[in-house]
Each structure stands twice: as C-alpha cells, then as structure tokens.
Amino acid sequence: xxxxxxxxxxxxxxxxxxxxxxxxxxxxxxxxxxxxxxxxxxxxxxxxxxxxxxxxxxxxxxxxxxxxxxxxxxxxxxxxxxxxxxxxxxxxxxxxxxxxxxxxxxxxxx
Numbered sequence: 001x002x003x004x005x006x007x008x009x010x011x012x013x014x015x016x017x018x019x020x021x022x023x024x025x026x027x028x029x030x031x032x033x034x035x036x037x038x039x040x041x042x043x044x045x046x047x048x049x050x051x052x053x054x055x056x057x058x059x060x061x062x063x064x065x066x067x068x069x070x071x072x073x074x075x076x077x078x079x080x081x082x083x084x085x086x087x088x089x090x091x092x093x094x095x096x097x098x099x100x101x102x103x104x105x106x107x108x109x110x
Contacts, residue, residue, distance in 0.1 A: 008083035015079030022072035029065040032058055 008087050011079045011083035011086070015076040015083070018072045018076035018079065022069045022076065025065040025069035025072065029062055029069065032062050032065070
C-alpha cells in the first residue's frame with residue numbers, strides 16, 4: 001500500500017504566511033481609512049471629478065483589502081487545522097498498525 005506523505009510543518013508555515021498577509025491587508029485598510037476624504041485638489045476645473053474618482057478607487061481598494069484579510073485569515077486557520085488533524089491521524093494510524101507479537105511498521109518486527 002502506498003504511503004501518504006504530508007508535512008504538517010509546511011502547512012503550519014503556510015498558515016503563518018497567510019496570517020501575516022491578512023495582517024498586512026488589515027494594515028493597508030486602516031491606512032486607507034485614516035487618509036480622510038477632503039478634496040486635496042482645490043477648486044479648479046475637473047478637481048471634483050478627479051476627487052470622486054480617487055474616492056471611488058479608495059473605496060474599492062478598501063473592499064478588496066477587507067475581503068483579502070478575511071480570506072487569508074480563513075486560509076491560515078484551515079492550514080493549521082489540517083496540520084493538526086494530519087498529526088493526529090498519523091499518530092492514530094501508527095498505533096492501530098501495531099500488531100501484538102509482530103510489532104509496528106518500521107520497527108524491525110518488534
């Protein structure tokens with residue numbers, strides 16, 4: 001029977017990377033929120049339209065960073081959960097495969 005290999009350490013590392021990316025997205029969102037909405041372009045032709053375009057782009061970016069933060073945080077939790085379940089499965093499978101009088105796989109028969 002083929003052996004199924006996985007690396008719970010790599011799953012946990014991926015989870016930490018996803019969590020860090022979620023934090024970065026949240027930081028970007030907070031920076032956008034703190035930028036204010038005042039019109040920095042003055043009272044010149046096209047300034048109001050430019051300001052509205054910038055506000056719209058900022059709003060869309062805020063929605064994207066919010067979504068990214070939630071998604072990445074969820075990925076981090078799933079990776080950590082998968083690593084934990086894999087570790088428990090490996091421990092339980094090894095315990096179940098030990099046969100009295102024969103031993104455990106990889107133990108030289110005892």
